Amino acid sequence: MNALQTFEHYIDGVFSYPTERFESVDPSTEAAWALMPQADAADVDRAVTAAHRAMHEGPWARMTATERGRLLYKLGDLVAENAAEIAKLETRDTGKIIRETKAQIGYVAAYYRYFAGLADKHQGAVVPIDKPDLDVTLRPEPIGVVAAIVPWNSQLFLSAVKLAPALAAGCAVVLKASEDGPAPLLAFAKLVHQAGFPPGVVNILTGFGPECGKALTTHPLVSRIAFTGGPATARHIVRNSAENLAFTTLELGGKSPVVVFNDADLESAANAVVAGIFAASGQSCTAGSRLLVERKVAQPFLKLLADKARAIRIGNPQRMETEMGPLATARQVAHMERTVAASIVQGAECITGGSRPRGLSQGYYVSPTILFSHDTDLPCFREEFFGPVLSATVFDTEEEAVAKANDTVFGLASGVFTTNLARAHRMTAKIHAGIVWVNTYRAVSPMVPFGGYGMSGLGREAGMDSIRDYTRTKSVWINT
Numbered sequence: 001m002n003a004l005q006t007f008e009h010y011i012d013g014v015f016s017y018p019t020e021r022f023e024s025v026d027p028s029t030e031a032a033w034a035l036m037p038q039a040d041a042a043d044v045d046r047a048v049t050a051a052h053r054a055m056h057e058g059p060w061a062r063m064t065a066t067e068r069g070r071l072l073y074k075l076g077d078l079v080a081e082n083a084a085e086i087a088k089l090e091t092r093d094t095g096k097i098i099r100e101t102k103a104q105i106g107y108v109a110a111y112y113r114y115f116a117g118l119a120d121k122h123q124g125a126v127v128p129i130d131k132p133d134l135d136v137t138l139r140p141e142p143i144g145v146v147a148a149i150v151p152w153n154s155q156l157f158l159s160a161v162k163l164a165p166a167l168a169a170g171c172a173v174v175l176k177a178s179e180d181g182p183a184p185l186l187a188f189a190k191l192v193h194q195a196g197f198p199p200g201v202v203n204i205l206t207g208f209g210p211e212c213g214k215a216l217t218t219h220p221l222v223s224r225i226a227f228t229g230g231p232a233t234a235r236h237i238v239r240n241s242a243e244n245l246a247f248t249t250l251e252l253g254g255k256s257p258v259v260v261f262n263d264a265d266l267e268s269a270a271n272a273v274v275a276g277i278f279a280a281s282g283q284s285c286t287a288g289s290r291l292l293v294e295r296k297v298a299q300p301f302l303k304l305l306a307d308k309a310r311a312i313r314i315g316n317p318q319r320m321e322t323e324m325g326p327l328a329t330a331r332q333v334a335h336m337e338r339t340v341a342a343s344i345v346q347g348a349e350c351i352t353g354g355s356r357p358r359g360l361s362q363g364y365y366v367s368p369t370i371l372f373s374h375d376t377d378l379p380c381f382r383e384e385f386f387g388p389v390l391s392a393t394v395f396d397t398e399e400e401a402v403a404k405a406n407d408t409v410f411g412l413a414s415g416v417f418t419t420n421l422a423r424a425h426r427m428t429a430k431i432h433a434g435i436v437w438v439n440t441y442r443a444v445s446p447m448v449p450f451g452g453y454g455m456s457g458l459g460r461e462a463g464m465d466s467i468r469d470y471t472r473t474k475s476v477w478i479n480t
């Protein structure tokens with residue numbers, strides 16, 4: 001048997017291996033392949049203390065914004081140069097297909113470079129108050145130590161939208177990788193080190209939520225929490241951090257609607273719907289998991305979708321020709337199977353999928369699944385699967401489409417497919433979600449703020465303004 005690969009924590013500029021470790025499983029084989037370091041409260045305390053020290057003493061505190069930008073740019077370059085190796089590790093540890101991990105790393109480099117450019121463009125202000133003897137200036141200062149916590153599905157990307165603006169603003173960060181699939185972030189720590197950030201500015205560790213995550217979010221030296229994950233965890237974090245009143249942003253789940261009108265280009269809408277739900281095996285917060293299709297075109301459109309879903313090549317995620325890999329954990333498979341079964345018992349029709357794909361007896365594989373129901377009060381329309389399940393229904397009027405689209409506690413993303421420009425404008429105004437894509441799905445950019453309404457979260461990430469969320473304003477009043 002091959003020895004398990006080992007990974008280390010990165011704390012205060014040093015790579016270290018704690019006594020506690022846990023095994024990481026390759027989702028495509030269900031076999032353990034690596035040993036991961038397991039941080040406890042003492043490790044977290046060391047990391048936060050190092051970050052606090054780095055912010056207040058040492059070179060980081062004295063560095064100019066332009067110098068911070070240079071380091072970030074170098075990090076972006078290193079990510080791009082090492083993309084192939086890191087993508088392979090992410091695929092191994094999470095099951096996400098290599099095509100997707102490679103493509104996403106290109107975005108990750110772009111996010112670091114974007115915020116590198118912004119580092120020295122974030123300015124204060126002079127306020128012309130109506131008292132001539134007083135000079136008032138506003139100084140943006142780094143907010144303090146940032147605790148960044150991410151889930152397993154896109155760790156490099158979800159941490160880049162936190163780390164890049166935080167570092168551009170001059171903060172120091174403790175980044176907690178998910179206990180599921182932490183390999184790519186632990187490997188990324190080597191690039192942070194190589195880029196030359198001073199010790200303690202970026203600390204990367206992993207461990208379990210109730211111990212490591214809790215220790216991080218309750219630490220008195222943490223001033224800012226940037227969290228991506230599920231709503232239940234978010235509530236724990238908000239309760240736990242109440243003592244320290246750390247400023248918190250939350251990027252949470254979704255149950256995003258995709259509305260297809262009969263005047264849409266059905267072929268391109270079908271391609272977008274299929275990619276919108278089945279990319280990353282549905283394990284994406286913006287997955288377009290509820291399809292609302294106008295009744296007149298429902299039958300041919302659902303047939304088109306089912307044919308495309310059945311044609312998806314499922315298998316070894318490391319192969320470039322694979323189009324869908326396994327889910328990341330056995331827990332995800334069980335949750336998906338339970339929710340599909342409950343929805344079918346309550347009346348949903350399974351148009352395609354719903355079971356393990358043929359010929360794949362090992363690995364956390366499930367087939368792309370499409371459920372249909374006129375009744376949308378079923379678990380498949382209410383609960384986030386975080387798996388490859390599309391729940392479809394029909395509508396007759398634009399008003400009904402809006403009502404059904406907004407019939408959710410979430411509000412992260414949405415899609416509208418129509419060739420009627422006026423209708424597209426009306427829909428974008430009425431849909432209750434942080435993102436509305438029209439005749440496209442899942443486009444992102446470092447320049448565009450990202451975040452949800454309702455149970456999908458609090459605050460926004462990316463875009464120019466996100467640096468502001470890592471600063472606090474000091475007003476300085478000088479009697480002249």
Ligand code: NAD
Pocket residue numbers: 149150151152153154158176177178179207208209210212213214217228229230231233234236237251252253254284285384386412456457
């Ligand atoms: P999760 O909430 O279980 O875990 C996320 C992270 O929180 C992990 O690192 C985990 O260790 C940590 N954690 C768990 N308990 C904690 C605690 N008590 N204190 C501090 N940290 C704790 O989420 P998951 O199942 O890993 O990921 C799936 C969820 O993430 C889905 O709901 C998905 O929609 C959401 N997500 C949202 C976005 C977005 O940008 N909106 C992106 C990706 C995923």
